[in-house]
Amino acid sequence: xxxxxxxxxxxxxxxxxxxxxxxxxxxxxxxxxxxxxxxxxxxxxxxxxxxxxxxxxxxxxxxxxxxxxxxxxxxxxxxxxxxxxxxxxxxxxxxxxxxxxxxxxxxxxxxxxxxxxxxxxxxxxxxxxxxxxxxxxxxxxxxxxxxxxxxxxxxxxxxxxxxxxxxxxxxxxxxxxxxxxxxxxxxxxxxxxxxxxxxxxxxxxxxxxxxxxxxxxxxxxxxxxxxxxxxxxxxxxxxxxxxxxxxxxxxxxxxxxxxxxxxxxxxxxxxxxxxxxxxxxxxxxxxxxxxxxxxxxxxxxxxxxxxxxxxxxxxxxxxxxxxxxxxxxxxxxxxxxxxxxxxxxxxxxxxx
Numbered sequence: 001x002x003x004x005x006x007x008x009x010x011x012x013x014x015x016x017x018x019x020x021x022x023x024x025x026x027x028x029x030x031x032x033x034x035x036x037x038x039x040x041x042x043x044x045x046x047x048x049x050x051x052x053x054x055x056x057x058x059x060x061x062x063x064x065x066x067x068x069x070x071x072x073x074x075x076x077x078x079x080x081x082x083x084x085x086x087x088x089x090x091x092x093x094x095x096x097x098x099x100x101x102x103x104x105x106x107x108x109x110x111x112x113x114x115x116x117x118x119x120x121x122x123x124x125x126x127x128x129x130x131x132x133x134x135x136x137x138x139x140x141x142x143x144x145x146x147x148x149x150x151x152x153x154x155x156x157x158x159x160x161x162x163x164x165x166x167x168x169x170x171x172x173x174x175x176x177x178x179x180x181x182x183x184x185x186x187x188x189x190x191x192x193x194x195x196x197x198x199x200x201x202x203x204x205x206x207x208x209x210x211x212x213x214x215x216x217x218x219x220x221x222x223x224x225x226x227x228x229x230x231x232x233x234x235x236x237x238x239x240x241x242x243x244x245x246x247x248x249x250x251x252x253x254x255x256x257x258x259x260x261x262x263x264x265x266x267x268x269x270x271x272x273x274x275x276x277x278x279x280x281x282x283x284x285x286x287x288x289x290x291x292x293x294x295x296x297x298x299x300x301x302x303x304x305x306x307x308x309x310x311x312x313x314x315x316x317x318x319x320x321x322x323x324x325x326x327x328x329x330x331x332x333x334x335x336x337x338x339x340x341x342x343x344x345x346x347x348x349x350x351x352x
Contacts, residue, residue, distance in 0.1 A: 032268065032293035048317050049063045051305075086107040094136045101113075108127075110134070126147070126163065142199070176219060183242070193216075210230055218272075219260060226241060231257035235254065266312065267283060269282040318344060
């Protein structure tokens with residue numbers, strides 16, 4: 001062995017030892033074999049949108065048009081229901097306060113409910129229109145609603161239920177995630193942008209264009225390597241550096257995604273593709289390189305997803321649809337109805 005080769009190997013070993021171990025990027029995916037292991041048929045009228053897991057309580061909250069249904073995350077059995085949440089989109093959990101919050105798109109309000117009893121405690125009217133995604137920040141004890149029609153963010157003081165501020169945006173907000181410190185990242189669907197919001201000043205700090213990405217919806221975050229994952233309508237997953245907004249990678253996924261989750265311990269990104277009826281699985285080989293390592297057949301309409309990071313199971317709501325009714329002046333683009341009794345939750349489980 002020459003001195004040059006020995007020196008090269010020594011440097012390589014030092015570099016590998018210094019590389020972050022989260023999810024073991026740089027190595028092959030630990031196991032990318034996933035499959036639908038269960039189907040929990042729940043039935044009930046109406047459509048659905050987002051779902052949220054309360055891991056500590058082993059509960060899943062599912063939005064169902066005018067109510068939220070709550071099921072046990074182990075068995076799929078119905079636990080309870082939160083009524084009178086008109087046009088509900090999302091659910092946020094404030095475990096430290098013992099409260100939950102729903103974003104009610106039709107009534108432009110937020111329902112506050114008790115996590116143990118599921119009883120509504122308060123109904124907060126907001127200035128924003130059509131609140132969609134909703135997040136809770138335990139550090140500042142604030143609730144954020146991302147309002148599609150008014151193109152802004154409503155900020156609520158969770159301790160007093162008072163409006164703490166409104167953050168105007170440059171376009172229609174979709175999914176959002178918290179970063180380090182005061183950073184909040186938001187996909188701007190109609191501008192194909194990522195907005196960086198300062199939660200201290202309640203102002204937009206930056207707006208970054210997302211190349212090769214139409215109508216970004218789902219958003220996930222790798223905090224260890226500062227990578228944002230935007231699910232795009234043009235069958236792409238866009239990877240963005242959360243520090244300066246530069247484009248890192250563009251990876252193929254299925255069609256019709258409306259969500260994205262990141263399993264940090266496995267370095268895997270998942271997008272639920274409702275148009276195709278698939279779940280795309282992407283491995284973070286290292287912070288700058290990503291590989292498609294699997295595609296799970298799910299069901300058409302399964303477009304949103306929640307991840308249980310402890311069991312690594314994923315939950316995807318889906319249903320069967322009938323024929324769309326005839327268009328009218330009031331409803332020029334009517335949606336097809338959900339077939340009675342067909343609403344269910346698919347449980348996607350790793351093989352090991």
